[in-house]
Amino acid sequence: MPRVPEGFARIRLLAAGICSTDLELQRGYYGFSGTPGHEFVGEVTEAADSRWIGARVAGEINLACGTCTWCKHGLGRHCPTRTVLGIVKHPGAFREFLTLPIRNLHRVPASIPTEHAVFIEPIAAACEILDQVKIPKGERVAVLGDGKLGLLVAQVLQAKGAKVHLFGRHRNKMRLVEPTGVTTEIVPKKLPFAAWPFVVDATGSSEGLKAAVSMCIPRGTVIMKSTVHGLVSIDTAPAIVNEITLIGSRCGRFEAALPLLSSGKVNVGSMISEEFPLDRAPEAFATAAKKGVLKVLLRP
Amino acid sequence: MPRVPEGFARIRLLAAGICSTDLELQRGYYGFSGTPGHEFVGEVTEAADSRWIGARVAGEINLACGTCTWCKHGLGRHCPTRTVLGIVKHPGAFREFLTLPIRNLHRVPASIPTEHAVFIEPIAAACEILDQVKIPKGERVAVLGDGKLGLLVAQVLQAKGAKVHLFGRHRNKMRLVEPTGVTTEIVPKKLPFAAWPFVVDATGSSEGLKAAVSMCIPRGTVIMKSTVHGLVSIDTAPAIVNEITLIGSRCGRFEAALPLLSSGKVNVGSMISEEFPLDRAPEAFATAAKKGVLKVLLRP
Numbered sequence: 063m064p065r066v067p068e069g070f071a072r073i074r075l076l077a078a079g080i081c082s083t084d085l086e087l088q089r090g091y092y093g094f095s096g097t098p099g100h101e102f103v104g105e106v107t108e109a110a111d112s113r114w115i116g117a118r119v120a121g122e123i124n125l126a127c128g129t130c131t132w133c134k135h136g137l138g139r140h141c142p143t144r145t146v147l148g149i150v151k152h153p154g155a156f157r158e159f160l161t162l163p164i165r166n167l168h169r170v171p172a173s174i175p176t177e178h179a180v181f182i183e184p185i186a187a188a189c190e191i192l193d194q195v196k197i198p199k200g201e202r203v204a205v206l207g208d209g210k211l212g213l214l215v216a217q218v219l220q221a222k223g224a225k226v227h228l229f230g231r232h233r234n235k236m237r238l239v240e241p242t243g244v245t246t247e248i249v250p251k252k253l254p255f256a257a258w259p260f261v262v263d264a265t266g267s268s269e270g271l272k273a274a275v276s277m278c279i280p281r282g283t284v285i286m287k288s289t290v291h292g293l294v295s296i297d298t299a300p301a302i303v304n305e306i307t308l309i310g311s312r313c314g315r316f317e318a319a320l321p322l323l324s325s326g327k328v329n330v331g332s333m334i335s336e337e338f339p340l341d342r343a344p345e346a347f348a349t350a351a352k353k354g355v356l357k358v359l360l361r362p
Numbered sequence: 363m364p365r366v367p368e369g370f371a372r373i374r375l376l377a378a379g380i381c382s383t384d385l386e387l388q389r390g391y392y393g394f395s396g397t398p399g400h401e402f403v404g405e406v407t408e409a410a411d412s413r414w415i416g417a418r419v420a421g422e423i424n425l426a427c428g429t430c431t432w433c434k435h436g437l438g439r440h441c442p443t444r445t446v447l448g449i450v451k452h453p454g455a456f457r458e459f460l461t462l463p464i465r466n467l468h469r470v471p472a473s474i475p476t477e478h479a480v481f482i483e484p485i486a487a488a489c490e491i492l493d494q495v496k497i498p499k500g501e502r503v504a505v506l507g508d509g510k511l512g513l514l515v516a517q518v519l520q521a522k523g524a525k526v527h528l529f530g531r532h533r534n535k536m537r538l539v540e541p542t543g544v545t546t547e548i549v550p551k552k553l554p555f556a557a558w559p560f561v562v563d564a565t566g567s568s569e570g571l572k573a574a575v576s577m578c579i580p581r582g583t584v585i586m587k588s589t590v591h592g593l594v595s596i597d598t599a600p601a602i603v604n605e606i607t608l609i610g611s612r613c614g615r616f617e618a619a620l621p622l623l624s625s626g627k628v629n630v631g632s633m634i635s636e637e638f639p640l641d642r643a644p645e646a647f648a649t650a651a652k653k654g655v656l657k658v659l660l661r662p
Binding site for chain 2: 289290308
């Protein structure tokens with residue numbers, strides 16, 4: 063049973079999601095040890111402010127100092143002394159009870175089922191793109207990759223007014239987002255060259271960035287959503303000659319994600335592949351790592 | 363004696379500069395064959411509009427179609443069917459006579475000596491950064507690389523109000539830009555981490571981009587000015603985790619460069635290492651390729 067520091071809440075897990083980052087951590091990347099897990103919904107069981115007790119919550123994953131320049135500008139996600147739930151020096155959500163600062167918590171509206179609310183964190187990560195880049199309404203956006211994040215990014219950008227074209231390798235995965243209006247296409251042998259003003263690399267592959275740069279029009283924007291471990295080789299010459307802007311994009315604000323999930327414009331239910339109890343977590347991880355599997359949930 | 367197509371001028375060379383790109387072309391990169399040379403000043407000897415005859419001119423290097431969407435938006439530098447003086451399918455300036463469309467020409471004011479005016483093209487390339495990125499007055503900018511382009515970028519950004527810190531390997535080169543107010547530093551063993559809101563990579567080295575990303579603060583901007591031939595390995599994770607923006611930057615508008623050169627705020631005279639007559643061009647190229655040498659000029 064974890065200790066509850068001042069300003070923190072103790073949260074009983076209701077459901078958690080396995081993310082590709084968790085699989086990377088398990089492989090030993092980033093030198094992580096401890097309990098992973100950063101996509102979760104839980105119920106507050108202890109907090110100094112009793113109004114939180116019993117609340118069903120999701121939680122922002124960056125534990126920021128709250129006082130540095132970054133924090134003062136609302137960018138605690140970049141606080142240099144931050145810890146990160148289940149990623150950097152703060153035990154994660156794949157256990158019965160976890161702790162987070164109360165200021166990280168967001169109440170989940172009753173309209174959102176628990177298993178859908180697990181997607182708030184990755185939807186926020188998709189929304190982050192729109193906090194960084196102005197994509198005009200009706201603008202054409204190519205999304206590369208039909209993994210979990212690619213499917214969410216495609217749906218979020220489409221819901222926010224872009225005309226999204228998703229390139230992937232799995233007809234069955236891409237079919238899930240077609241009802242939202244996203245156009246889908248199996249990656250062709252020869253990708254279209256200099257064809258898209260915005261390209262999102264969500265391939266999770268070291269080849270994705272090169273493809274994204276090549277598909278982007280001169281003066282266009284490539285959004286980098288794939289944290290690939292290790293070095294990625296890119297030919298910088300086309301990026302420079304075509305004066306392309308590449309933008310690294312990570313976690314986002316939950317405030318942006320909650321209304322999208324409530325609205326039903328982002329279809330997450332069909333993205334749940336399987337559920338496991340917490341005590342079968344190793345099996346759940348093995349399943350999540352399989353080709354063709356989307357979101358795997360853990361329940362206490 | 364080159365033919366003069368409609369809308370073109372014939373120009374007698376007065377002076378030309380050897381750029382690192384010329385050295386790359388000579389090494390066989392980009393599959394170039396023919397006459398290189400794209401930094402020049404010349405005198406118009408033939409043009410349909412007689413007002414140009416006798417004018418001392420510099421010339422924009424991209425020969426654009428003038429009718430496509432890019433050209434209509436003033437971005438002929440990105441016209442997909444363009445040729446480029448001395449780089450892509452248009453014979454360059456390292457010869458007695460060259461041709462360019464009249465719309466590419468800019469009269470050189472009498473106040474600018476010919477050997478200084480050779481720098482208009484690379485100064486325009488430095489100015490391009492400010493057409494792409496808004497750098498607030500007084501903002502700190504790190505420039506990596508004390509080659510020809512690095513020295514010009516440092517001076518241009520300083521002249522335009524930034525506080526520039528130049529990192530290089532050659533005390534004698536960096537000394538040239540100190541009178542303009544640029545702070546200089548020999549590259550330390552351990553580069554400062556996450557310290558600069560703007561970092562320009564003008565190293566011309568495949569290591570430069572990685573260093574630039576690591577020196578940039580979260581949500582900061584890295585400007586890529588080094589066209590390195592071949593693949594560059596970067597660790598994209600820090601760029602994504604810190605949500606850094608990388609911007610490819612190439613040629614710029616001569617209109618921005620001319621007043622800077624007139625103003626004397628960019629010191630180019632001291633950057634001229636040697637001059638050679640055109641018929642000793644091979645020797646000039648060999649000299650330009652030597653370590654420690656800055657601009658080498660060719661004269662007819």
